[in-house]
Amino acid sequence: MARYYDFDDILMEEEPVSVVFRVAADGVGLLDPSSEDNNVEAGAKVDLPAWLAQELFQRQAVLVNLPTFYGQKLRKEIQADPGCVDLRSRCPYFYELGCKLSPITSDPTLGAFLLSTLRGRYKDLLCKSHSAAVAFTPQYMNLLTKEETQMLEAGRNSMKAFKKWRLQGARIERAAVLGRKRRQNT
Amino acid sequence: MYGKKASQLCQELSRIEDDQLHPFNNDLFNQVLEESNEHFYQLESRMTKMHADGLDLQTTQNQDYYGGLIHHLSLLRNKRCLLTYIYQRTQNIQRLRWQLGAVLPEDIQERLNHFEKEYFKSYSDLIGSYMTSIDLDLVVDVTPPKDPYIQVRVMDDVGEVFLDDQSTSLLRNSIHLMKRTEAEPLISQGLLEEFAG
Numbered sequence: 167m168a169r170y171y172d173f174d175d176i177l178m179e180e181e182p183v184s185v186v187f188r189v190a191a192d193g194v195g196l197l198d199p200s201s202e203d204n205n206v207e208a209g210a211k212v213d214l215p216a217w218l219a220q221e222l223f224q225r226q227a228v229l230v231n232l233p234t235f236y237g238q239k240l241r242k243e244i245q246a247d248p249g250c251v252d253l254r255s256r257c258p259y260f261y262e263l264g265c266k267l268s269p270i271t272s273d274p275t276l277g278a279f280l281l282s283t284l285r286g287r288y289k290d291l292l293c294k295s296h297s298a299a300v301a302f303t304p305q306y307m308n309l310l311t312k313e314e315t316q317m318l319e320a321g322r323n324s325m326k327a328f329k330k331w332r333l334q335g336a337r338i339e340r341a342a343v344l345g346r347k348r349r350q351n352t
Numbered sequence: 353m354y355g356k357k358a359s360q361l362c363q364e365l366s367r368i369e370d371d372q373l374h375p376f377n378n379d380l381f382n383q384v385l386e387e388s389n390e391h392f393y394q395l396e397s398r399m400t401k402m403h404a405d406g407l408d409l410q411t412t413q414n415q416d417y418y419g420g421l422i423h424h425l426s427l428l429r430n431k432r433c434l435l436t437y438i439y440q441r442t443q444n445i446q447r448l449r450w451q452l453g454a455v456l457p458e459d460i461q462e463r464l465n466h467f468e469k470e471y472f473k474s475y476s477d478l479i480g481s482y483m484t485s486i487d488l489d490l491v492v493d494v495t496p497p498k499d500p501y502i503q504v505r506v507m508d509d510v511g512e513v514f515l516d517d518q519s520t521s522l523l524r525n526s527i528h529l530m531k532r533t534e535a536e537p538l539i540s541q542g543l544l545e546e547f548a549g
Binding site for chain 1: 353354355356359362363365366394397398413415416418419420421422423425426429432433435436439440
């Protein structure tokens with residue numbers, strides 16, 4: 167409930183997850199493109215957004231399959247070199263969605279896999295965020311998930327704040343006032 | 353897919369930079385409301401059907417129950433997205449009060465809808481009456497000043513103003529040393545610029 171108003175959380179829950187219905191449901195034909203009447207049969211395999219999949223799982227109405235980007239193929243790629251794998255195109259909320267799905271799927275290794283992925287990519291991320299003055303290669307940014315981009319931004323901002331603090335008070339004052347003025351013009 | 357339009361609203365929020373404000377997306381907002389109404393009718397019709405069949409709504413779990421459940425969950429989801437959209441915008445509007453003062457520039461006014469303008473006004477009044485009651489202007493000196501005086505350059509012909517209880521003429525490009533608290537609102541309105549010698 168704490169993240170009720172968090173739009174990142176909302177968008178994360180919009181990611182599609184493949185599920186198998188254990189029960190039949192009437193009047194929701196929109197969910198299953200292959201259904202001919204307006205109903206979903208038991209045993210139908212359907213892609214649902216994560217929010218719906220999770221709620222239905224808790225009521226034992228569906229079985230959840232892990233999305234392919236948590237599968238063996240990508241795990242091998244990440245084992246080979248975590249830093250070079252393009253996670254964004256697979257799922258912009260790779261970690262958050264994984265954490266959400268981890269308790270509702272039968273795969274016990276998912277959590278450990280997510281942790282080792284982040285660990286493998288984190289060092290590189292931290293180095294790049296602190297050398298903010300060096301022009302960023304946009305290619306690298308394109309590989310990052312939303313969570314990683316936020317971490318990178320946080321690292322760069324604290325570096326910026328640190329530099330500002332080192333270059334004495336007068337400059338802080340000037341930037342603060344000018345910053346406010348610029349905001350007004352936008 | 354259910355909840356798709358509602359998430360588009362939130363997507364719009366996530367694209368916006370921190371200090372920008374887009375016009376209120378009435379069109380999409382109303383579409384989500386319509387979709388929610390539709391979910392509600394569907395849910396209601398499932399429930400009346402179960403009632404007509406003489407089933408106990410609390411315990412039966414047939415296909416009507418699950419159909420209704422999905423509509424119910426979609427309804428809650430839409431509600432969450434709509435509330436988030438409004439909530440995040442009000443947060444931005446509150447920030448505007450601190451950054452720009454009680455009167456908003458024309459172009460920002462246009463991006464607020466009727467209720468948001470009301471909200472801004474009430475919020476501004478609240479802060480105003482609080483600041484009067486404690487007799488302190490909370491908007492100035494957001495960053496602690498090092499010096500009570502600053503040097504400023506005048507950006508535009510302002511004319512005669514009262515500064516520090518005496519009349520001063522602010523001519524374009526002239527440079528003045530004045531009290532920070534007096535300069536700050538004029539700087540944020542774009543009339544003065546801080547002059548770093």
